[in-house]
Amino acid sequence: MTETTQLQPGDALLIVDVQNDFCPGGALPIDEGDRIVPVANRWIEAATTASIPVFASRDWHPNEHVSFDERGGPWPPHCLQDSSGAAFHPDLRLPGNVIKVTKGTRFDQDQNSAFDQTGLATELRARDIRRVFAMGLAQDVCVLATALDARQEGFETLLVKEATRPVSPDRGEDALAQMRRAGVILI
Ligand code: VGL
Ligand code: ZN
Numbered sequence: 001m002t003e004t005t006q007l008q009p010g011d012a013l014l015i016v017d018v019q020n021d022f023c024p025g026g027a028l029p030i031d032e033g034d035r036i037v038p039v040a041n042r043w044i045e046a047a048t049t050a051s052i053p054v055f056a057s058r059d060w061h062p063n064e065h066v067s068f069d070e071r072g073g074p075w076p077p078h079c080l081q082d083s084s085g086a087a088f089h090p091d092l093r094l095p096g097n098v099i100k101v102t103k104g105t106r107f108d109q110d111q112n113s114a115f116d117q118t119g120l121a122t123e124l125r126a127r128d129i130r131r132v133f134a135m136g137l138a139q140d141v142c143v144l145a146t147a148l149d150a151r152q153e154g155f156e157t158l159l160v161k162e163a164t165r166p167v168s169p170d171r172g173e174d175a176l177a178q179m180r181r182a183g184v185i186l187i
Contacts, residue, residue: 005133005158005187007050012129014150015040015056016114016136016143018092021078021085022059023137028078030138032165037091039163040135048095053127056094057101057114059142060086067110079104099123113145121153131156134184135163140171144179151182158185 018040020026023033047054059079067073079086088094101118103111115121124132132155134147143164150157159179166172180186 007046007052007133009052010128010130011047011050011052012124012127012132013043013047013052013054014114014132014134014136014146015044015054015092015094016134016146017057017059017079017138018089018136019058019079019085020087020089023089026078027076027085028167030165030167033137034089034091036135036137036163036165037089039160041091041093043133043135043160043163044093044095053099053129054095054097055099055101055114055120055124056088056092057103057136057142057146058086058088059104060102061104062107065104065110066108067104073110081105112142113149114142115146115149115153121149121155124153124155129155131158133158133160135160137165139164139166140175141167144175147179147184148182151184156185157183158187161186 021028022030060081061079067075068077101114132150136143
């Protein structure tokens with residue numbers, strides 16, 4: 001298993017948007033989106049064993065969000081605040097001390113990156129985090145934006161590739177190339 005990349009103090013897991021609406025049956029379903037859950041769970045278990053903090057971001061939109069097609073945005077309505085579609089996948093075993101990062105709440109713009117105006121970089125630094133293990137949905141949207149921002153903020157960034165899936169396969173390949181060019185290590 002790639003989990004042999006040893007987790008150590010200074011590491012954090014960053015699990016991006018593993019929510020029902022991004023899984024089969026959801027409002028913005030990603031092909032095989034739910035298949036990443038067992039892989040993420042193995043990483044969560046390893047993190048818990050090593051006392052590594054687990055951050056989980058969630059897309060958390062108000063009604064009639066600016067990113068929705070009804071407002072001229074690119075997406076069908078999804079991840080409405082407090083809806084079952086916005087809940088984390090029921091099989092995702094987040095630890096009791098998970099740190100949730102809520103985004104997409106702004107009325108005037110979307111926030112694809114978990115770092116976008118959330119204070120996450122400051123929080124990671126406050127916890128002496130230097131290295132971030134990223135995974136989740138979608139590979140070509142929020143995972144891409146989050147991993148690029150992690151690099152931009154100076155964190156060593158590893159992408160757990162088998163724990164991601166793209167909205168579109170072509171854009172997924174492009175996203176992986178973009179992340180590689182930015183110095184993200186694919187594992
Ligand atoms: C996402 C589309 C719209 C994501 C969020 O989490 O990747 N994709 N909103
Ligand atoms: Zn969204």
